[in-house]
Amino acid sequence: MEKLVACQTCGLVQEVDDIPKDSVIKCARCHFQIFHRRVDSRVRTLAFSIAALILYIPANLYPIVTAEYQGQHIQTTIFQGISSLFTLHQYFIGSLMFCTSILTPGLKIIGLIFITLTLDWPHWKKARTWIFKIIRIVDPWNMLEVFLLAICVSMVELGEIATIHPGRGVFSFAAVVVLTLLATLSFDSRLLWDSPAERKL
Amino acid sequence: MNEKSSALPKAHVGKSYFSWLLWLIPIAAALLCAWFVAQDIIFAGPTVTIYFENADGLQEHNSLVKYRGVKVGEVGTLKLSKDRQRVAVKVQLDASAANIARQGSVFWIVRPEVKLGALSGLQTIVSGNYIAVEPGNDARTNQFIGAEKAPIKEVKALDILLLAPKLGSLQPQSPVFYRDIQVGEVLDCRLSDDAREVVIHARIREEYAPLVRMNSKFWNAGGINIHIGLFSGANISAESAQTLISGGIEFATPPDFQTAATNGAVFSLNEKSDDDWEKWSPAIPLTSVPEAMTN
Numbered sequence: 198m199e200k201l202v203a204c205q206t207c208g209l210v211q212e213v214d215d216i217p218k219d220s221v222i223k224c225a226r227c228h229f230q231i232f233h234r235r236v237d238s239r240v241r242t243l244a245f246s247i248a249a250l251i252l253y254i255p256a257n258l259y260p261i262v263t264a265e266y267q268g269q270h271i272q273t274t275i276f277q278g279i280s281s282l283f284t285l286h287q288y289f290i291g292s293l294m295f296c297t298s299i300l301t302p303g304l305k306i307i308g309l310i311f312i313t314l315t316l317d318w319p320h321w322k323k324a325r326t327w328i329f330k331i332i333r334i335v336d337p338w339n340m341l342e343v344f345l346l347a348i349c350v351s352m353v354e355l356g357e358i359a360t361i362h363p364g365r366g367v368f369s370f371a372a373v374v375v376l377t378l379l380a381t382l383s384f385d386s387r388l389l390w391d392s393p394a395e396r397k398l
Numbered sequence: 399m400n401e402k403s404s405a406l407p408k409a410h411v412g413k414s415y416f417s418w419l420l421w422l423i424p425i426a427a428a429l430l431c432a433w434f435v436a437q438d439i440i441f442a443g444p445t446v447t448i449y450f451e452n453a454d455g456l457q458e459h460n461s462l463v464k465y466r467g468v469k470v471g472e473v474g475t476l477k478l479s480k481d482r483q484r485v486a487v488k489v490q491l492d493a494s495a496a497n498i499a500r501q502g503s504v505f506w507i508v509r510p511e512v513k514l515g516a517l518s519g520l521q522t523i524v525s526g527n528y529i530a531v532e533p534g535n536d537a538r539t540n541q542f543i544g545a546e547k548a549p550i551k552e553v554k555a556l557d558i559l560l561l562a563p564k565l566g567s568l569q570p571q572s573p574v575f576y577r578d579i580q581v582g583e584v585l586d587c588r589l590s591d592d593a594r595e596v597v598i599h600a601r602i603r604e605e606y607a608p609l610v611r612m613n614s615k616f617w618n619a620g621g622i623n624i625h626i627g628l629f630s631g632a633n634i635s636a637e638s639a640q641t642l643i644s645g646g647i648e649f650a651t652p653p654d655f656q657t658a659a660t661n662g663a664v665f666s667l668n669e670k671s672d673d674d675w676e677k678w679s680p681a682i683p684l685t686s687v688p689e690a691m692t693n
Contacts (some may be wrong), residue, residue: 222412224409
């Protein structure tokens, strides 16, 4: 079965024969990799999502920073930081932090795993599409992670007064951010409406 | 149609490698988690519970446990005990300090203290209170009763008891002088069992212990002595600036001195000295003790 595929790099439309297993196709003109559907999209999304899910646990359980200030040493997890924002009556920033740092990454990971695992299932096609739509809508808001970095930077700037060590939490959290990013990137949304037979190709 | 498609170029087919490498990512994530957990298990010492009557100044997950000024653990949670008489302080000891969790270890809270003539725990004003520990050597245990104050260190020294009708300005840490040189200090003061006298527990440093003989005389050197004579004018004297505020004890040993005092020897504390006591100057050889041996 032959298909027409446009190279995403140079735009050349070309014919693609049946691809043997474990092989890639390259553009006839620019030799960049081309694909009909993203290569290994499903497996990649699943692998990245599972890795993110695993690291989501230490990201939330371990402290993100250890601050030593006047001999006291204070460890703060993400959740403690958010609840202290609430006790300071910073409800808006508190909720924003909760949504962008805890809620959306978690939902995103679970949503992607759900979609990739149930992809072959004929039912819930609509639900999968909706979930993916929501993930797409929510995704830019995860850029608010930058806020977290801003906080870290301001704490490091306090270095004269306090000693700040990044905790295990912040490394795990950074990994979760990168992995969820890769997971959504590697997911080919066209798989949502491909029939199982087409997907095999 | 056929013409058109044959005009299109054909894509190359190449081999793809290492798609299985992808699964190394979740495996690495899992290994990282396992490493975190293993670190917590392997590098964490035992958790002990210390019961204090008052945990004032300790902060949950914040205060430290120190031994010889070095952190050996962290305070976890503070909870009221079931009978509401004590505070249960959970302490996570470091692995290197696991040996502290033994019977006989004494834990106490170091707080800033300002007493006349003595300041202690000043650093805690800035750093917050912490728990200090003096390790014991007996069987392992995880439950301790916290001490109210630092234990009196077992050092090589001469401990004597002085009986006085009243305490005057003496207090713990008041100095003990011999020829105006401090040779010891008061450890604590209490009423005698029948409440007729005050018992003062004094400690003479080891190197000066031979100065105390069974017939030595002790007197209260605190405060100011004011003599106003017709011809000599006013004569105001004090042993030292410290005795002015905190009081002190002076002693002298007669030339015909007896055997050296032993631990727990009891003397009476006179209110002031006789003139001839201060003139006594017996030659007593002092054994010099190397610095390292004194503690």
